[in-house]
Amino acid sequence: MPAISRTDVAHLARLARISMTDAELDAMAGQLDVILGAVSRVGEVAANDIPPTSHAVPLTNVLRPDDPVPSLGAAAALAAAPAAEDGRFRVPRILDEE
Amino acid sequence: MTTVTTSRYDDVLERYDAVLGLETHVELGTVTKLFCGCSTAFGAEPNSQVCPTCLGLPGSLPVTNGTAIDYSIKIGLALHCDIADWCRFARKNYFYPDMPKDYQTSQYDEPLCTDGYLDVTVDGETFRVEIERVHLEEDTGKSLHVGGATGRIHGATHSLVDYNRAGIPLVEIVTRPVRGTGHKAAEVARAYVTELRDILRDLGVSDVRMEQGSLRCDVNLSLMPKGATELGTRTETKNVNSLRSVEQAVRHEVERQAALLDAGERIVQETRHFHEDTGTTSPGRSKEEAQDYRYFPEPDLVPLAPPAEQVEAIRASLPEPPSVRRARFAGANGFTAVDIDQMTNAGVIDLVASTIDGGASPTKAKGWWLGYLVGRANELGEEVTELAIGPAEVVRISALEDDGSLTNKLARQVADAVLAGEGGVDEVIDAHGWKVAGEDELIAAIDAVIADNADTADKVRGGNLGAVGPLVGAVMKATGGAADAKRARELILEKLGQS
Numbered sequence: 001m002p003a004i005s006r007t008d009v010a011h012l013a014r015l016a017r018i019s020m021t022d023a024e025l026d027a028m029a030g031q032l033d034v035i036l037g038a039v040s041r042v043g044e045v046a047a048n049d050i051p052p053t054s055h056a057v058p059l060t061n062v063l064r065p066d067d068p069v070p071s072l073g074a075a076a077a078l079a080a081a082p083a084a085e086d087g088r089f090r091v092p093r094i095l096d097e098e
Numbered sequence: 099m100t101t102v103t104t105s106r107y108d109d110v111l112e113r114y115d116a117v118l119g120l121e122t123h124v125e126l127g128t129v130t131k132l133f134c135g136c137s138t139a140f141g142a143e144p145n146s147q148v149c150p151t152c153l154g155l156p157g158s159l160p161v162t163n164g165t166a167i168d169y170s171i172k173i174g175l176a177l178h179c180d181i182a183d184w185c186r187f188a189r190k191n192y193f194y195p196d197m198p199k200d201y202q203t204s205q206y207d208e209p210l211c212t213d214g215y216l217d218v219t220v221d222g223e224t225f226r227v228e229i230e231r232v233h234l235e236e237d238t239g240k241s242l243h244v245g246g247a248t249g250r251i252h253g254a255t256h257s258l259v260d261y262n263r264a265g266i267p268l269v270e271i272v273t274r275p276v277r278g279t280g281h282k283a284a285e286v287a288r289a290y291v292t293e294l295r296d297i298l299r300d301l302g303v304s305d306v307r308m309e310q311g312s313l314r315c316d317v318n319l320s321l322m323p324k325g326a327t328e329l330g331t332r333t334e335t336k337n338v339n340s341l342r343s344v345e346q347a348v349r350h351e352v353e354r355q356a357a358l359l360d361a362g363e364r365i366v367q368e369t370r371h372f373h374e375d376t377g378t379t380s381p382g383r384s385k386e387e388a389q390d391y392r393y394f395p396e397p398d399l400v401p402l403a404p405p406a407e408q409v410e411a412i413r414a415s416l417p418e419p420p421s422v423r424r425a426r427f428a429g430a431n432g433f434t435a436v437d438i439d440q441m442t443n444a445g446v447i448d449l450v451a452s453t454i455d456g457g458a459s460p461t462k463a464k465g466w467w468l469g470y471l472v473g474r475a476n477e478l479g480e481e482v483t484e485l486a487i488g489p490a491e492v493v494r495i496s497a498l499e500d501d502g503s504l505t506n507k508l509a510r511q512v513a514d515a516v517l518a519g520e521g522g523v524d525e526v527i528d529a530h531g532w533k534v535a536g537e538d539e540l541i542a543a544i545d546a547v548i549a550d551n552a553d554t555a556d557k558v559r560g561g562n563l564g565a566v567g568p569l570v571g572a573v574m575k576a577t578g579g580a581a582d583a584k585r586a587r588e589l590i591l592e593k594l595g596q597s
């Protein structure tokens with residue numbers, strides 16, 4: 001049984017607002033399954049005395065200067081949103097959480 | 099402190115010890131966001147300061163703003179913290195649309211700064227507030243809830259989100275539990291936030307404008323019966339956004355929790371909302387329902403390892419702490435340590451300093467701000483720094499008092515008129531025709547008062563000098579406060595043969 005199904009990929013694509021064709025869904029489901037399979041093999045060999053790796057490259061302090069760059073602009077930013085209202089992203093009702 | 103002390107609050111603190119915890123969020127004054135080059139300017143059109151990175155669009159990658167790291171280290175050093183030589187950002191995962199990525203980039207078990215302290219003084223007594231950690235994270239977007247009766251989330255049909263604020267660097271400063279504040283719990287909380295604000299402003303790392311949300315405070319509070327060793331259940335009051343409110347929130351929670359405990363009920367561990375208008379709190383979500391944030395090290399950002407030379411260079415560049423600056427200010431102007439505490443905690447020390455710089459005497463400057471305008475600000479429910487009257491107006495009024503153009507009473511009338519927005523000092527004096535009564539006008543008023551109060555006048559003639567007070571009062575009333583009371587007294591005594 002694959003770790004990730006075609007239905008899962010379609011669901012994730014919808015959450016990420018990425019439109020994918022049937023052919024792309026088929027291809028991506030297969031590829032992601034291979035990747036997840038590879039990752040799960042790492043879990044089999046990781047013992048308790050091996051600290052988890054968070055970064056594969058031995059770099060620190062990658063920083064940028066505090067210089068502004070142009071933003072997208074509200075129109076472009078909102079163009080990709082499923083719904084907008086009053087220059088803002090419109091989102092469904094948030095239930096009993098604040 | 100000018101807030102009314104309720105006997106209930108004092109009574110509660112006779113029987114319970116309050117344990118405080120303060121979490122302060124400060125938006126850094128960098129030009130750009132923490133992980134992208136979008137502007138951080140306040141008040142722009144919604145969603146005009148966003149890009150693929152702060153919108154969390156697929157394929158975008160964050161790069162950390164070096165100035166934000168420098169500022170965070172500055173804050174840590176000013177609060178006597180240790181600076182980590184290696185740490186990482188972490189993802190805090192949650193499902194709420196104020197972060198488009200569905201997580202907030204924050205720090206978790208590896209904060210940049212740890213184990214510091216801040217000393218605050220209330221009424222001459224110093225309290226050490228221990229700082230557990232100072233960490234850097236990104237601010238969230240702003241949500242508007244539409245369709246509900248009060249703009250609140252309950253009953254809303256949908257929400258609208260502006261991501262201009264999402265990604266602005268935010269430093270969170272967390273205290274350890276603060277104990278032993280006795281009856282001064284609320285004052286210590288306020289003094290801590292005041293001192294922190296002054297330090298942050300002096301460091302130049304934030305504009306610390308509470309009314310714009312660039313400095314926000316969460317107040318944790320629990321009560322334990324005197325002599326108990328086990329901490330009580332705490333509540334966390336969110337978004338307490340003015341110095342007055344910090345004090346009010348503590349007072350309110352002390353009284354509310356004590357009423358429940360006295361009635362044999364339990365305190366529910368929960369988040370509470372503070373209401374500026376009533377100074378009270380109401381329940382938010384219950385902590386038991388709080389999410390598991392599934393923190394994990396942020397894979398898109400490499401670790402931070404501030405070099406020791408960088409940390410030492412920042413340490414060497416720190417400005418003089420506000421407490422040292424205040425001590426020098428006290429010495430230069432003849433203020434006592436208690437004067438300085440009172441002015442600091444009432445938030446008027448900078449106003450007093452500017453008033454002295456403008457030419458008023460230290461005594462007058464302190465008297466006007468601490469003795470009058472702080473009280474007026476409380477009555478009006480405003481911050482003293484936001485009043486329609488400022489140092490320039492106080493300097494002018496003081497000068498007019500000093501040269502005899504205004505009596506003390508007239509001067510306060512002038513201040514009230516300026517406060518009411520009627521105009522500048524000279525404008526309101528002209529408009530109302532306020533001036534000190536001349537000698538002729540004063541003598542005419544005295545003659546009338548003596549004629550109207552013959553019995554009292556006879557007592558004074560008979561040597562009862564205590565009876566002169568009511569006559570002076572009547573003259574002051576007759577002249578609408580425009581008489582020099584000392585001169586009126588001299589003239590009355592002269593007229594009644596007692597000089």
